[in-house]
Amino acid sequence: MSPEKALKAKDKGNKCFKDGQLEESVKHYAEAEKLDPSNPLYPSNLSAALYELGDYRSTMDAILRSAALSLDPALSIKLSTRLAKTLSHGVRDGSISPSLAREMQSNTNDLEEVSLTDSFPPDNAQAWQVWRSIRATLDNRDKLSHEAKLRLSRLPIYKGTPDPRVTYFVFGTDEVVSLVDDWGPVKRDPMKLRSMSTGQLSQLAFLIAGVGDGRHAFGSIIGLSKAHAKMDAVRKKELRVHITLLDVHFATIARDLIFFMLIDSLVEGEVDEVTRLEIRATLMYVSVGWAMPDYCYARYMDTVKDIKVRLLQTPPRLPSWMHVDISSISPILRALDHWIFVKFTTTRFISDLKHETSSEKLQKVMPSMYMEEHANAAQTLDKLGDRELRLLVGHNVPGASAAKIRELVKTNKQALAAKMVSRKFDNNAEWGLEEESSWFKTTKVYVPPTGLIDRHPGFEKLNDEWAAEDKAREVSKIVHQSWKPNTTILDGTQDGNMFMEIDAFLVVQQIAKFNKDHGVVVKDTASKKDCPTFAHVSSFFDAAVDAIKLLKGSIQVEFIVGEINQELSKIRLGTDTRPSHFTKQFTRIWLSNIPDYTHGTLNTAIYVLPALQQNMDAAATSNCLFNSPVWKDDDEFCYNYTLLLPKDLERYLGIHTINAKAVQDILTLSPATFPRPLSSLANRDGLHSWLSRILLSIISPGESRPRPRLIKLPNNLVAFVNLLVQLRNTGYPAHWLSDFVNSVLNNTLNADTATYKGFLPRPISDIRAKVPLHRLRLDPWLPELEAILALSHQGLPFAVQIPPSLASTPDAIGLYEAKVVPNAQLYHLPGNDAVTTLLFYRSIEVLREHTPEIFLRKLPSIIDGGAQGPLKGSFYVMTSQDHVDFTKQEVRWWMSKAVMKTMRQERWFMIAWRMDGWLQLTDPCPASVWKEVSTPN
Secondary structure: OOHHHHHHHHHHHHHHHHHHHHHHHHHHHHHHHOOOOOHHHHHHHHHHHHHHOOOOOHHHHHHHHHHHHHHOOHHHHHHHHHHHHHHHHHHHHHOOOHHHHHHHHHHHHHHHHHHHOOOOOOOHHHHHHHHHHOOOOOHHHHHHHHHHHHHHHHHHHOOOOOOOOOOOOOOOOOOOOOOOOOOOOOOOOOOOOHHHOHHOOOOEEEEOOOOOOOOOHHHHHHHHHHHHHHHHHOHHHHOOEEEEEEEHHHHHHHHHHHHHHHHHHHHHHHHHHHHHHHHHHHHHHHHOOOOOOOHHHHHHHHHHHHHHHHHHHHOOOOOOEEEEEEEEEHHHHHHHHHHHOOOOOHHHOOEEEEEEHHHHHHHOHHHHHHHHHHHHHHHHHHHHHHHHHHHHHHHHHOOOOOHHHHHHHHOHHHHHHHHHHHHHHHHHHHHHHHHHHHHHHHHHHOOHHHHHHHHOOOOHHHHHHHOHHEEEEEEEEHHHHEEEEOHHHHOOOOOOOOOOOOOHHHHHHHHHHHHHHHHOOOOOOOHHHHHHHHHHHHHHHHHHHHHHHHOOOOOOEEEOOOHHHHHHHHHHHHHOOOOOOOOEEEEEEEOOHHOOOOHHHHHHHHHHHHHHHOOOEEEEEEOOOOHHHHHHOOHHHHHHHHHOHHHHHHHOOEEEEEOOOOOOOEEEEEEEOOOHHHHHOOOOOOHHHHHHHOOOOOOOEOOOOOOOOOOOOOOHHHHHHHHHHHHHHHHHHHHHHHHHHHHHHOOOOOOOOOOOOOOOOHHHHHOOOOOOOOEEHHHHHHHHHHHHHHHHHHHHOOOOOOOOOOOOHHHHHHEEEEEEEEEEHHHHHHOOOEEEEEEEEEEOOOOOOOOOOHHHHHHHHHHHHHOOOOOOOEEEEEEEOOEOOOOOOOEEEEEEEHHHHHHHHHOOOOEEEEEEEEEEOEEEEEEEEOOEEEEOO
């Protein structure tokens, strides 16, 4: 024993503790206890440092060692309060098991009894009250936690959408990606498969979200087969790959399922060459066409009906290498039924298609730029040599002299300049698609494969007469008479046809480029001239067929209809409906531009990055397509979604940035190993300040500009609670998060920032905008938080001290519904933005304004305390709703039964409004017509 050395070690520990060097303080306090094990102060100090680190298991042990040495009243008060909080947070975050807590109860009784004296401070009594509440449920801890997590995972994380019908993206716009090799043709990032262990090779998993037309799934399967070919026999045997296709739109997944079932018929079936050619043609027309030959349509319909029969069986009868999530079957059947029964004539169907090349779109949208390009091309013509000119026009006059060609160039200079601009922007010439693209404008169909051309009267001499307009019109008549529509282009949620004005050959170009980059060879060289679209597209699918044959037994493909962030949350919480042996973490995730619609990098951090495998070269990548011209730079992009700069992502959220070029290239992120050391994260004050700003940005995000400058910030307070959950997983102590929540619930949160009142995007300078420390007014949002926490707090990884005045159990929360009358101006606004918020108010006089809409614009100032608002309890705001559909006049929300009873007695009103523009969306709806429709499970 060395009391002097112990005291010095303790003093060093105190200094480190004061300076925030918690890990170092633990070392010194532990040394002091070791040098003088009879002094209760040293394990007490050690427990304080361990508690601040969030190491609750070790904290409990240190507290009990100190208490065993002395029950000095002053020290006992500290130890008693700390022990109650330690037990509460330790059980909630899983570091102290229920069995251990029960086992240690006899050891904790003395400190608990000390807390029963009248002289103890209120925070001690409150801490023990929280622990006793948790302790009473220890026997059912796992069950209660799971049920709470399930309820939380079912709560929508976005504000309501006036029209819940989602946009149906039939054709993808990304360059085709192989997740084994790249994030697209510009960003090569091959996986280091050769350096992986056989164990890692057996756990490869790719998630393609916003899967669209499935191109990245096929690209990745092809990439896997190329990698497989380079492996030795042992590694080939160990290779196992799981590929998940996930999309929020039911018809997208149903359509991709058709592609894969057609492919399976080529993988499994022993078919003759003609049948094989028909299947390959069907794949082409269903995947990229608007109309198809009748024999392709018959095969397409047979496939749709076959899938329906298979999905209705129990279990679904699918090929062994394919799996449809059970929760996705019903929505997929909705699409299949629509395609089976919908009736359209080909003429009516393809009349809504306008093929417009990229150069033509440039000419229409940016005429000045087009004219500049055209003038430059004309000048270039004057500088070309005989060889270049012959390549440009010589095929029209074979054998012509150089002088004759120059004469033709001079005569047709403007047309040739236009052709040069077209070649620069369309890329059709590079892939032999120029003639077919021109011909497509009239016919609106791709050329059938050469081997089936005899079934198409009028097509026989097509390749000799590409440029003949009369020939194209003749073929067009045949198409209208005998071809069938590709009804997968319709999802059944819209009235009539879907008008499309697109470059119908962009998809073909992208496939052709992928084929070239990844060594996919067009085996039938003649088809490149006779039917070039078929040549490129069928070669792509042929390569996928060959790859699946090669990987059979090593590959699993699953299909999920769902929103990426919520589905990943379910998977992580174990509340999903997937087979238990399916992977819960992924090696690579492709997000496309989903973050443009789903709160950007913040939600990628909350939901996506935790779904990546550790130590597997894992990453998630997205691009920005919805509004890329809005952003000044990548810093502004990051800041508007996270209120952090890219350089701060790792410190606050544990994000490792691989490629930060979100706006013009790609954003590739991966998680650092969790949990992070606390010393590598933001300090408590920094975390609470940032959380205050995030909270404010959800309840008052600023005003949006109209498209194309629109920035989508859809998160509601459920997403905020999910952020807190992820921050605990990141490494922040549970009590840091609990303290923040408690300050919100008690309406005692102070902040040195104000609500943002300008237009989006926020300038980066906003990060330095400080105001005097002031109390935020958050009571209008308490009923919403009350409902969320009552439903979920048993499953949170930190303890919440719910005030006695608020509901704390699920049975105290009801689900309510109202029929609303949409405001006329709703119909002049986009309906598919997640912007709906509810305002409840006691009477129009309470709002102290003539209309609710005027009052809404006062909300930011009311939050900041700068405006004298209505009395507490006279109005509430709700960012999260269970369901909104103004096309059916429906609104549902969760709320405390006690609050609802009061509002009915006092004859309250409710309106829905758009948070992006502070616009009233519905007429006032009286409480007399609100009804309870169910109660939480």
